[in-house]
Amino acid sequence: MTDTSPPETPTQPLSQERRDLLETLRVHRHFLRTTVQGLTEDQARTRSTASELTLGGLIKHVARTESAWADFAVNGPSSMEGPADGDYSDWENGFRLTEDETLAGALARYDEVAARTDALVETVDLDHAWPLPPQPWFEPGATRTARRVFTHIVAETAQHAGHADIIREAIDGQKTMG
Known part of the structure; x- marks a missing residue:
């Protein structure tokens, strides 16, 4: 069997691009984590806006999404296949x-x-690309490089850090980002 995983690159020294990706990920993760500091379990489960989102649910969702995309960067589309029976109820539990x-x-x-x-x-070759799995939200035949995967993780984290800031402010007035 042929190994189709992306080749690894040397870990030292890191390119500026890799350092930038890491720094940006860490900044947005920090903002997201800051929104849950000092919360009780009840507050972490509180719906404080019209949205169904909660702070604990957002942490869980971002971790799950980041993990899935990281798996994709290494293993390709087989790591992101949806349920064979089309039952996405487990997906809903990923938000709470x-x-x-x-x-x-x-x-x-x-x-x-x-x-x-x-x-x-x-370590991963940022230019290595995989085809996206057949899902209704992906364009048929589209591919993603590892670089684009990591950029997507940054965007996902930043977007949800903003959501979390609004939810936290509605719970107790605390603001993370201004």
């Missing part, structure tokens, strides 16, 4: 903390995912 989950657990998972992604940003 279930009864057996805690904010601390979601943050610990996010730390694990972030460490893995950072290691991939340092």
Whole structure:
């Protein structure tokens, strides 16, 4: 069987592009994590806006999404296939903390995912491209390079950090970003 995983590049020294990606990821992760500092479990589960989103759910969602895209950067489309039966109910649970989950657990998972992604940003061939899996939200036949995957993770994290800031401000008035 042929190995189709992207080739790794030397880890030292990191290119400016890789350093920029890592710094930008870390900045937006910091903003997201700051929004949940000092929260109780109840507050982490609070819907404080018209949205269904909660702070704990956002942490869980961003970790899950980052992990899926990092898997894609290494393993390609097979790592992002949807359920064979079309049942996306588990996807909905990715936006909320279930009864057996805690904010601390979601943050610990996010730390694990972030460490893995950072290691991939340092080593994966950024030009390696994979075809996107057949999903209704992807253009048929489109591909993504590892570079574009990591840029997408930055955008996803930044977008949800903004959501989290609004949700937190509605809970107790605390603002993360201004």
